[in-house]
Amino acid sequence: MTQSYLNEFKPPQRVLMGPGPSSVHPRVLQAMTLPILGHLDPQFFQVMDDVCDMLRLVLHTENFMTVPLSSTGTGAMEAACANVLERGDVAIVCRNGFFGVRLADIAQRCGAEVFVVDSPWGKPVDVKALERELKKHPKVKMVGVVHGETSTGVLTPLPEITALAHRYGALVVVDAVTTLGGHEMQMDQWGVDVVYGATQKCLGAPPGLAPISFGPRAMEVLKARKSDVQSFYFNMKGLETYWNETRAYHHTSPISMTYALRESLRMMMEEGIDRRIRRHARVAAALRAGLEALGLQLLADPGYRLNPLTTVVAPTGMEETAVRKRLLQEHSLEIGGGLGDLKGKVWRIGLMGESAREINVFALLSGLEQILPTLGYEVACGASLSAAQRALVEFDAAG
Numbered sequence: 001m002t003q004s005y006l007n008e009f010k011p012p013q014r015v016l017m018g019p020g021p022s023s024v025h026p027r028v029l030q031a032m033t034l035p036i037l038g039h040l041d042p043q044f045f046q047v048m049d050d051v052c053d054m055l056r057l058v059l060h061t062e063n064f065m066t067v068p069l070s071s072t073g074t075g076a077m078e079a080a081c082a083n084v085l086e087r088g089d090v091a092i093v094c095r096n097g098f099f100g101v102r103l104a105d106i107a108q109r110c111g112a113e114v115f116v117v118d119s120p121w122g123k124p125v126d127v128k129a130l131e132r133e134l135k136k137h138p139k140v141k142m143v144g145v146v147h148g149e150t151s152t153g154v155l156t157p158l159p160e161i162t163a164l165a166h167r168y169g170a171l172v173v174v175d176a177v178t179t180l181g182g183h184e185m186q187m188d189q190w191g192v193d194v195v196y197g198a199t200q201k202c203l204g205a206p207p208g209l210a211p212i213s214f215g216p217r218a219m220e221v222l223k224a225r226k227s228d229v230q231s232f233y234f235n236m237k238g239l240e241t242y243w244n245e246t247r248a249y250h251h252t253s254p255i256s257m258t259y260a261l262r263e264s265l266r267m268m269m270e271e272g273i274d275r276r277i278r279r280h281a282r283v284a285a286a287l288r289a290g291l292e293a294l295g296l297q298l299l300a301d302p303g304y305r306l307n308p309l310t311t312v313v314a315p316t317g318m319e320e321t322a323v324r325k326r327l328l329q330e331h332s333l334e335i336g337g338g339l340g341d342l343k344g345k346v347w348r349i350g351l352m353g354e355s356a357r358e359i360n361v362f363a364l365l366s367g368l369e370q371i372l373p374t375l376g377y378e379v380a381c382g383a384s385l386s387a388a389q390r391a392l393v394e395f396d397a398a399g
């Protein structure tokens, strides 16, 4: 019997067009091969400062406590809730998909009394329902909301929600895991108190770090805590002493991942944050036009569609996994399936970070044009490609 672990592992070159991770540029991968520095090396401190400076630019914030956590997005969700909430606090979580459900679960595990504002999966957060819930709970401490619901492809506009929550004295915690680097985030202007993301989506780095930022109101809440943060690893007060001028050891920093994030952010600065966000909007417009030309239905309503993630309803009777399997095997192209309530019913197509390229849109559409007819779903040959092309031209003409 051969022992496969004795063979060198050579992953195939995939085009990652699922809900994340997205494809990573060779420059970012190359950065991970740089020599390891100690996490208390002054040269590494410079890398840390560079990363924090660039994260502040992406978030449009002045918040000092803007750092990449050693974790994926879920860890940052835990960190946000664990630091803001104490046992018995009241939190309201807006749930319009899988990750809103997770956020409510985590808030509850942090000891909060959690009330939920549910909206149907595929719809944005219901702001009127949120206001009704806020009125019922005058002691509310936190409102949690997912900016881009990766399970449904829905974008929830934030400024109205933050203004509303602040009127009722609540901090606003925003999950920007899918939107960071792919949609605008004006943390300070919109009054977001805590925001977190993850490196493996629109930031264009591998999975493994989760940027998080705490605003002044959130820092006040942290200072005023009566109880210790239950998590040692994610305790922001502890972490602060590593990220501020004290430079005290807290835990060993993931050095290579920090290099990778620095390089991916540097690439974003070279491109320009606004141009990068526009690139995500441009390719998303082409993808949607192409999918609609195939006669496929998009789950999210126009006006609330995420650019980095498009959710498509699989045609009735079609085994959605068969399409994904063939895209992977025959085109080395990964797209995602449904999560939770949408399992087996939708495809989730990501155009995030380095994957958000028009060449990928055309590769996917032509793959679908080849595969769908073999599964009994007729398509007009080339229609999706010309619709996508037209959408790109129209997008550019609109300026």
Ligand SMILES: Cc1ncc(COP(=O)(O)O)c(C=O)c1O
Pocket (backbone or CB within 6 Å): 019, 020, 072, 073, 074, 075, 099, 146, 148, 149, 150, 151, 175, 176, 177, 178, 198, 207
């Ligand atoms: C909106 C959203 N929040 C949180 C997460 C969890 O992040 P991670 O899988 O990196 O832990 C994800 C992951 O896809 C996500 O899309």
